[in-house]
Amino acid sequence: MAKLLYTIGETAGLLGESTSAVRYWSNYFEKYIKPSRNAKGNRLFHEEDVEVLRQVQLLVKKQGMTLDGAAARLADDRRSVEKRVKALESLRNVRAQLVEVRKAL
Numbered sequence: 001m002a003k004l005l006y007t008i009g010e011t012a013g014l015l016g017e018s019t020s021a022v023r024y025w026s027n028y029f030e031k032y033i034k035p036s037r038n039a040k041g042n043r044l045f046h047e048e049d050v051e052v053l054r055q056v057q058l059l060v061k062k063q064g065m066t067l068d069g070a071a072a073r074l075a076d077d078r079r080s081v082e083k084r085v086k087a088l089e090s091l092r093n094v095r096a097q098l099v100e101v102r103k104a105l
Contacts, residue, residue: 005044005046007043007044007045011050014050015053025053025056026053031071033052035049051085052074059073
């Protein structure tokens with residue numbers, strides 16, 4: 001069962017990024033990422049926010065786009081970016097399963 005809210009540390013761990021990168025991206029892409037805040041003011045990310053951060057990570061880190069380019073891509077064609085992220089996640093899961101089968105043999 002997935003959590004409803006993730007702290008910035010948990011979100012950074014899911015993405016394999018630093019907390020400062022996640023914080024910067026959430027500020028830069030505030031149109032798409034709207035974290036809640038707790039009583040202390042800490043960011044709490046919803047699952048949808050984590051998905052958008054994965055899209056940003058794909059565009060910036062994997063495809064080498066600038067932040068402005070990534071913002072323009074999300075504004076123009078967000079659905080194709082979302083599909084690509086889901087496809088890559090599925091491939092990573094299949095690879096992990098194959099590695100486990102290989103270890104079992």
